[in-house]
Amino acid sequence: MVKKKKFKRIAVFTSGGDAPGMNAAIRAVVRTALNYGIEVYGIVRAYDGMIKGDIIKLSSKDVGGIIQRGGTILQSARSVEFRTKEGREKAYNNLLDKGIEALVAVGGDGTFTGATIFHKEYGIPVIGVPGTIDNDLFGSDSTIGYDTAMNTVIDAVDKLKDTASSHDRLFFVEVMGRDAGFIALNTGIASGAEAILIPESRTYINDLIITLKENKRKGKKSGIIIVAEGDDFGGAYEVARKVKELDSSYSTRVTVLGHVQRGGSPTLADRVLASRLGFAAVEALNLGHNNEMVGIVDGKVSYTSLDLAIKSHSPINKELLRIARILSI
Numbered sequence: 387m388v389k390k391k392k393f394k395r396i397a398v399f400t401s402g403g404d405a406p407g408m409n410a411a412i413r414a415v416v417r418t419a420l421n422y423g424i425e426v427y428g429i430v431r432a433y434d435g436m437i438k439g440d441i442i443k444l445s446s447k448d449v450g451g452i453i454q455r456g457g458t459i460l461q462s463a464r465s466v467e468f469r470t471k472e473g474r475e476k477a478y479n480n481l482l483d484k485g486i487e488a489l490v491a492v493g494g495d496g497t498f499t500g501a502t503i504f505h506k507e508y509g510i511p512v513i514g515v516p517g518t519i520d521n522d523l524f525g526s527d528s529t530i531g532y533d534t535a536m537n538t539v540i541d542a543v544d545k546l547k548d549t550a551s552s553h554d555r556l557f558f559v560e561v562m563g564r565d566a567g568f569i570a571l572n573t574g575i576a577s578g579a580e581a582i583l584i585p586e587s588r589t590y591i592n593d594l595i596i597t598l599k600e601n602k603r604k605g606k607k608s609g610i611i612i613v614a615e616g617d618d619f620g621g622a623y624e625v626a627r628k629v630k631e632l633d634s635s636y637s638t639r640v641t642v643l644g645h646v647q648r649g650g651s652p653t654l655a656d657r658v659l660a661s662r663l664g665f666a667a668v669e670a671l672n673l674g675h676n677n678e679m680v681g682i683v684d685g686k687v688s689y690t691s692l693d694l695a696i697k698s699h700s701p702i703n704k705e706l707l708r709i710a711r712i713l714s715i
C-alpha cells in the first residue's frame with residue numbers, strides 16, 4: 387500500500403514525439419490538481435525547459451479551449467543535456483527554486499527513461515502518462531494519440547485506394563510506429579490492405595510476391611501494402627523496389643505518411659483517454675504512487691513501474707495478424 391501525500395505544487399510536461407491528445411492530458415492534470423488545491427506549473431519544451439528554467443504557472447483558464455487541439459501547448463523537445471548528471475542537477479535545482487514537489491511526465495519510452503533516472507537520483511515523485519502515437523508502452527491498452535494517428539492513416543489510405551484503382555497501381559504506404567507495428571496492423575485491417583508488413587513478424591518478399599500474383603490471378607489489379615517504418619525489410623521504398631525488381635509488370639508508387647500522423651485534432655477516444663489519464667496521474671500522486679505510469683487496462687486505471695512500461699512492449703495481437711491474412715485474400 388502506498389502512503390497518501392498532500393502536495394502543494396506539481397509540474398507537468400510533454401516530451402518525445404508529440405501526440406494528438408497531449409493538450410487534453412495537460413488540461414486534465416491542471417484542472418484535477420487545482421481541484422485539490424494544488425498549484426500546477428508547466429515546463430516548456432520538456433527536459434530542455436527544465437534545465438533552462440522555462441517553467442510557468444498554469445491556471446484553469448490557461449488550459450481552456452485546448453482539448454480539441456493537436457500538438458502540445460507546452461511543446462516538446464528531446465534533450466541531450468538531460469542525459470548528463472550536470473544537466474539533471476540544473477533541472478532539479480530549478481524545480482527546487484519553484485518549490486515543485488512532484489512531476490507528471492506525458493510522453494513515451496524516452497521520456498520515461500529520463501524520468502526514472504531523475505527519480506532515482508533525486509527521489510522526486512514522478513507519474514508517467516503514456517503519450518505517443520506508437521502505442522509501444524507496456525501497461526496501457528492504448529497510448530494517447532494512437533487512435534487519432536490510426537484514423538489519420540485510414541483516411542489517407544482510403545484516398546490512395548481511389549487513385550490506385552484508377553491506375554491499376556500498387557501503393558506501398560509507410561506508417562509510423564518507430565519499432566512497433568500496432569499502427570500498421572490495425573490500419574491495414576481497417577483499410578482492407580492486401581498485405582501488412584510489421585517488425586514483429588519477419589517479411590519474406592517472395593511470400594508477398596506470391597500473394598500479389600494470386601491477387602492478380604483473381605483480377606485484383608491494384609492494391610495497398612502497409613509497411614511499418616520499423617519493418618525488418620526496410621521502409622516502403624525498399625519493399626517497393628524489391629517487388630518491382632522481382633516482377634516489373636506492376637505499376638508501383640510509394641507514400642510515406644510521416645508526420646501527418648502526429649498532427650490533427652484528437653479523436654473522442656483520445657480526448658477521453660487523455661482526460662482519464664491526466665486525472666489519474668494527479669490521483670496517483672495524492673495516493674502516494676511514484677515512479678509509475680498510469681494506464682487504462684480493460685477499462686480500468688492501472689499502475690505500472692516506469693521501468694516495466696519502458697522495457698516491455700505489449701505483444702502484437704496474434705489473432706489480429708491471422709484476421710489480417712484471411713481477410714486480405
Ligand code: F6P
Pocket residue numbers: 402403494518519520562563564615648
Ligand atoms: O515516437 C513517435 C514517433 O512519431 C515515431 O513513430 C517516429 O519514428 C518518431 O517519433 C519520429 O521522430 P521525430 O519526430 O523526432 O522525427
